[in-house]
Amino acid sequence: MVEQMVEGYVAANDHIIKRVGKRSIARANSPIQGKVGIVVGGGSGHLPAFAGYVGKGMADGAAFGNVFASPPAKPVIEATLAVNGGAGVMYTYGNYQGDCINFDKAQDKCREMGIPVQTVVLNDDVLSAPKDQAHKRRGIGGLFLVWHVAGAKAEQMASLDEVVAVTAKANANTRTVGVGLTSCIVPANGKPTFSLPDNEMEIGLGIHGEPGIKRVKVRPIDSVIDEIMEAILADLDYKGTDVALLVNGLGGSPAEELYVVYRRVKQICDANKINIKFKHVGNQVTALEMQGTSVSLMRLDEEMYQLINNTTVDTCMYKKV
Amino acid sequence: MANVTGALVAKSLVLVAKKVEENKDYLCELDGEVGDGDHGVSMTIGMRAVSRAAKALPPQCTPSEAFQSAADAYADEVGATIGPLYEAAFAAAAESVQGKQNLNEISDWAIVYRSMANAIQQLGKAQLGDKTLLDAFFPAVDHIQELSTKGGNLEAALLSTAERALKAAKDTRNLVPQKGRASRLGDRAKGHQDAGATSLAVVLKGFADGIKKG
Numbered sequence: 001m002v003e004q005m006v007e008g009y010v011a012a013n014d015h016i017i018k019r020v021g022k023r024s025i026a027r028a029n030s031p032i033q034g035k036v037g038i039v040v041g042g043g044s045g046h047l048p049a050f051a052g053y054v055g056k057g058m059a060d061g062a063a064f065g066n067v068f069a070s071p072p073a074k075p076v077i078e079a080t081l082a083v084n085g086g087a088g089v090m091y092t093y094g095n096y097q098g099d100c101i102n103f104d105k106a107q108d109k110c111r112e113m114g115i116p117v118q119t120v121v122l123n124d125d126v127l128s129a130p131k132d133q134a135h136k137r138r139g140i141g142g143l144f145l146v147w148h149v150a151g152a153k154a155e156q157m158a159s160l161d162e163v164v165a166v167t168a169k170a171n172a173n174t175r176t177v178g179v180g181l182t183s184c185i186v187p188a189n190g191k192p193t194f195s196l197p198d199n200e201m202e203i204g205l206g207i208h209g210e211p212g213i214k215r216v217k218v219r220p221i222d223s224v225i226d227e228i229m230e231a232i233l234a235d236l237d238y239k240g241t242d243v244a245l246l247v248n249g250l251g252g253s254p255a256e257e258l259y260v261v262y263r264r265v266k267q268i269c270d271a272n273k274i275n276i277k278f279k280h281v282g283n284q285v286t287a288l289e290m291q292g293t294s295v296s297l298m299r300l301d302e303e304m305y306q307l308i309n310n311t312t313v314d315t316c317m318y319k320k321v
Numbered sequence: 322m323a324n325v326t327g328a329l330v331a332k333s334l335v336l337v338a339k340k341v342e343e344n345k346d347y348l349c350e351l352d353g354e355v356g357d358g359d360h361g362v363s364m365t366i367g368m369r370a371v372s373r374a375a376k377a378l379p380p381q382c383t384p385s386e387a388f389q390s391a392a393d394a395y396a397d398e399v400g401a402t403i404g405p406l407y408e409a410a411f412a413a414a415a416e417s418v419q420g421k422q423n424l425n426e427i428s429d430w431a432i433v434y435r436s437m438a439n440a441i442q443q444l445g446k447a448q449l450g451d452k453t454l455l456d457a458f459f460p461a462v463d464h465i466q467e468l469s470t471k472g473g474n475l476e477a478a479l480l481s482t483a484e485r486a487l488k489a490a491k492d493t494r495n496l497v498p499q500k501g502r503a504s505r506l507g508d509r510a511k512g513h514q515d516a517g518a519t520s521l522a523v524v525l526k527g528f529a530d531g532i533k534k535g
Contacts, residue, residue, distance in 0.1 A: 065401065067362075068357050068359055069363055069399075069400055070400045070402070072397060072398070072399060072404055073396070074396070096402075097445070097501050098401040098403075098404070098405075101405045101406075101444065102404070136504070186349075186358055186362065188359070188362040189353075189362055191349075206357075213509075
């Protein structure tokens with residue numbers, strides 16, 4: 001099924017991307033001489049993440065895995081070779097063991113071929129591990145914000161070290177918490193991954209239909225958002241700062257609901273003097289048809305704000321003027 | 322007693338693939354309790370590729386070449402965590418019996434299994450007790466090692482090793498996961514049998530049945 005999806009995906013976006021392998025794509029005009037190439041990827045089932053962000057202002061190449069499973073090293077290598085314009089390549093992806101192993105393998109092989117490759121692994125999911133074990137945290141919705149900064153920096157023809165540094169800084173300033181109301185069905189499996197009674201929800205869940213940290217009774221949405229924001233604000237000091245904000249849908253929630261979420265998030269930000277300088281509401285990092293939402297906040301310094309504000313993004317599945 | 326040539330190893334790999342696919346739904350179910358529910362799918366995709374590659378091998382291939390073809394098949398098809406782990410395991414198995422024309426001794430298989438388990442540990446960095454497939458594999462390796470010092474019938478040794486792995490897989494219920502997606506659940510994952518340990522037991526049973534069938 002994934003290969004049929006890739007075939008359709010490439011055909012539908014052939015003005016922006018080209019296929020460079022069975023499971024790999026790159027910007028149509030790549031390699032761009034002198035520009036750091038950014039390669040992203042991960043399991044399928046999360047569109048627009050990850051391949052949706054290939055295009056101007058974000059990523060240069062992507063590798064597709066099976067549904068919710070990391071790609072093998074091979075498509076990552078194909079994408080790397082396709083986007084290498086002589087300035088090196090940066091990998092950036094969510095912190096999952098499979099992605100780490102396969103991307104690391106690709107990185108080793110590409111370095112052997114003489115291509116400078118660096119990696120920034122993203123770990124914004126607050127509830128997936130305690131703060132003192134932050135290296136174990138997953139990467140979820142926050143990648144959407146981090147990649148704005150990374151892509152913009154690379155677009156300015158910055159060096160590999162500079163792109164890596166600003167991406168790591170963006171990741172360090174980003175936190176996300178998610179909540180799910182239903183599980184999802186992995187097509188090759190055919191059944192919901194876990195069962196959730198109608199009157200219960202999972203707090204702290206990831207983007208693969210895997211269970212979260214706790215299961216609670218469904219409550220009015222404002223009190224759920226309060227809990228999400230409390231967890232985020234307790235983990236990193238956002239008071240009085242400028243932020244970029246994403247209210248993300250997990251795939252199965254109506255857009256209307258996400259605006260109800262945004263309303264409450266905005267109230268909480270106002271009360272904490274958090275200044276929202278960039279915002280987006282929509283399905284970005286999804287888990288097939290799962291119902292639910294996640295909220296991501298990224299603290300902005302002047303450099304990050306300028307990058308996110310001044311760069312045009314024109315990718316397969318996301319545009320920003 | 323069976324003469325375990327490369328062709329028989331290849332035939333056994335085909336049977337391993339069949340057994341994994343038969344257990345696909347069960348493995349997904351185990352995984353879904355604590356992970357993302359696709360373990361049976363990933364294993365099936367990988368082993369189907371292994372099966373195709375094994376069927377394409379020439380009949381005079383060596384055991385080492387049969388294991389290497391499995392490693393290469395995994396490398397191209399699977400991804401996920403399990404892909405590189407099994408790729409590394411099969412590649413280590415291939416290296417451990419390089420130059421051998423047949424694997425007729427229990428000690429041959431003790432070497433094969435230990436090389437596989439060590440390669441998985443080296444790449445995945447899990448320790449015994451972390452609730453991974455190694456919690457089924459290492460007890461099985463110790464078991465076949467012990468049998469190899471006593472001598473005896475290879476088919477019986479492989480079967481009893483597979484049984485040891487299955488028992489150890491069932492015992493993973495009591496463990497708290499430290500690796501992979503399930504590790505984020507901590508104590509909540511206690512009481513659930515590890516999917517990776519279970520599929521490893523299925524793989525060992527496939528080898529045992531394949532060699533026995535001849």
